[in-house]
Amino acid sequence: MLTKRIIPCLDIKDGRTVKGVNFIDLRDAGDPVELAEIYARSGADELVFLDISATEEKRKTLANLVRRVAEKVNIPFTVGGGISSVEDVDILLKNGADKVSINSSAVKRPELINELAAKFGSQCITVAIDAKQIKGQWMVHLVGGKVPTELNLFEWAKEVQERGAGEILFTSMNNDGTKAGFANEALAVLSSKLNIPIIASGGAGNMQHFTDTFIKGKADAALAASVFHFKEIEIKDLKEELRRNGVEVRL
Amino acid sequence: MKIVIIDYGAGNIQSIKFAIERLGYTAILSRDADEIKSANKVIFPGVGEASSAMRMLKSAGLDKVIPALEQPVLGICLGMQLMCTYCEEGDTEGLGIFHARVVKFSNQLKVPQIGWNRIHDLKSDLFKGISEGEFVYLVHSYYVKECEETIASTEYGVEYTSGIQKDNFYGLQFHPEKSSDAGEKILENFLKV
Numbered sequence: 001m002l003t004k005r006i007i008p009c010l011d012i013k014d015g016r017t018v019k020g021v022n023f024i025d026l027r028d029a030g031d032p033v034e035l036a037e038i039y040a041r042s043g044a045d046e047l048v049f050l051d052i053s054a055t056e057e058k059r060k061t062l063a064n065l066v067r068r069v070a071e072k073v074n075i076p077f078t079v080g081g082g083i084s085s086v087e088d089v090d091i092l093l094k095n096g097a098d099k100v101s102i103n104s105s106a107v108k109r110p111e112l113i114n115e116l117a118a119k120f121g122s123q124c125i126t127v128a129i130d131a132k133q134i135k136g137q138w139m140v141h142l143v144g145g146k147v148p149t150e151l152n153l154f155e156w157a158k159e160v161q162e163r164g165a166g167e168i169l170f171t172s173m174n175n176d177g178t179k180a181g182f183a184n185e186a187l188a189v190l191s192s193k194l195n196i197p198i199i200a201s202g203g204a205g206n207m208q209h210f211t212d213t214f215i216k217g218k219a220d221a222a223l224a225a226s227v228f229h230f231k232e233i234e235i236k237d238l239k240e241e242l243r244r245n246g247v248e249v250r251l
Numbered sequence: 252m253k254i255v256i257i258d259y260g261a262g263n264i265q266s267i268k269f270a271i272e273r274l275g276y277t278a279i280l281s282r283d284a285d286e287i288k289s290a291n292k293v294i295f296p297g298v299g300e301a302s303s304a305m306r307m308l309k310s311a312g313l314d315k316v317i318p319a320l321e322q323p324v325l326g327i328c329l330g331m332q333l334m335c336t337y338c339e340e341g342d343t344e345g346l347g348i349f350h351a352r353v354v355k356f357s358n359q360l361k362v363p364q365i366g367w368n369r370i371h372d373l374k375s376d377l378f379k380g381i382s383e384g385e386f387v388y389l390v391h392s393y394y395v396k397e398c399e400e401t402i403a404s405t406e407y408g409v410e411y412t413s414g415i416q417k418d419n420f421y422g423l424q425f426h427p428e429k430s431s432d433a434g435e436k437i438l439e440n441f442l443k444v
Contacts, residue, residue, distance in 0.1 A: 002368045002407055003386070040431070045367055045388075071269045076388055076429045096265040098390075098429065121299035123363045123390040124263075166363055166390075197361050220361060250367040250386040 005221035051081030070096025117164025179205025187217035270428035297329030302341025331422030387425035
């Protein structure tokens with residue numbers, strides 16, 4: 001049986017790991033390659049690297065980091081942040097990334113999803129969607145949740161699937177940084193409307209939140225950052241707890 | 252030992268090269284027929300869409316080279332699928348090395364299957380030191396049906412072939428280079444065949 005995945009997310013700026021608290025303040029949490037190796041050994045199922053730097057050198061720095069991670073780490077990893085062209089993706093995959101994650105660039109030009117799926121295959125294209133619930137409506141936001149769009153989360157997610165995305169990484173801006181649990185209602189709706197895997201993101205604070213997002217939210221994977229980076233939750237303990245709660249995991 | 256990873260433009264081959272290097276070997280990336288023929292071990296990777304991968308293989312002239320190889324050959328993921336008789340994806344004629352068909356998972360399931368699943372009924376030296384039910388990492392939408400050449404099975408809606416062997420040809424649906432320590436062990440077993 002396919003197991004549920006636990007995915008630590010490493011926010012990267014200029015080749016270093018940071019974690020955005022509510023996407024505004026940044027705290028240093030170490031060297032990305034070292035952290036990645038620790039996570040791989042501690043039972044993480046996958047890793048996500050999200051590059052938030054905005055320098056001229058960005059593309060080259062990120063490609064170098066991807067290569068260093070691929071050399072050392074024997075579990076899959078996804079790279080996201082500022083990817084906007086077929087060429088960007090080509091460089092990252094060639095350096096050893098397993099998947100890429102696109103977000104704003106897909107909203108601005110949805111055809112990019114089709115182009116990437118056709119060239120590299122759906123299996124390596126993750127579309128990240130940040131959404132916020134406003135007056136009962138889940139609306140897609142850009143730039144780390146700062147810029148609202150006219151897109152409805154569920155309609156956009158359906159379109160993303162139809163255009164060839166292999167999975168969706170859904171971050172609830174209402175939950176992100178709160179440590180009060182994932183947006184399980186919206187996740188469960190996504191899961192029932194789509195037939196590609198859904199990664200839950202935003203709101204992890206304790207182990208029960210993960211159980212809830214897999215059972216109530218029907219998520220296929222759960223992503224979190226600070227609870228792992230600051231050792232509030234050990235992945236091994238989390239997986240044992242999930243198994244006790246009847247959630248299939250790799251242990 | 253000369254290890255060649257066939258580089259025909261389909262997929263993340265760097266990871267396989269790095270995994271081989273972590274095991275203490277080196278590997279060459281090549282699409283040159285003579286280079287491939289002279290290798291002790293050949294790895295045939297692939298991710299992406301079947302018909303376009305087959306087109307790339309043909310344009311490099313490798314559709315004739317691969318089935319004629321006599322040294323151990325390991326197809327990974329789409330590489331393994333292309334070694335079968337027929338792939339439903341893109342209505343693609345395969346290389347016909349394995350006598351199996353490749354079909355799409357039921358639309359009742361989440362497709363692609365992405366993540367860690369178990370391998371069982373292990374029947375080859377490739378799995379020496381690997382426990383029944385070991386977890387491996389898989390990413391795929393199409394699967395190889397079970398057949399006489401199946402050497403490992405996985406369940407996702409159906410029981411399907413996650414490992415296959417005929418003579419010197421081996422295939423793995425999962426990514427040994429991404430399947431943690433167990434995957435590296437399987438890759439090492441292949442290099443020692």
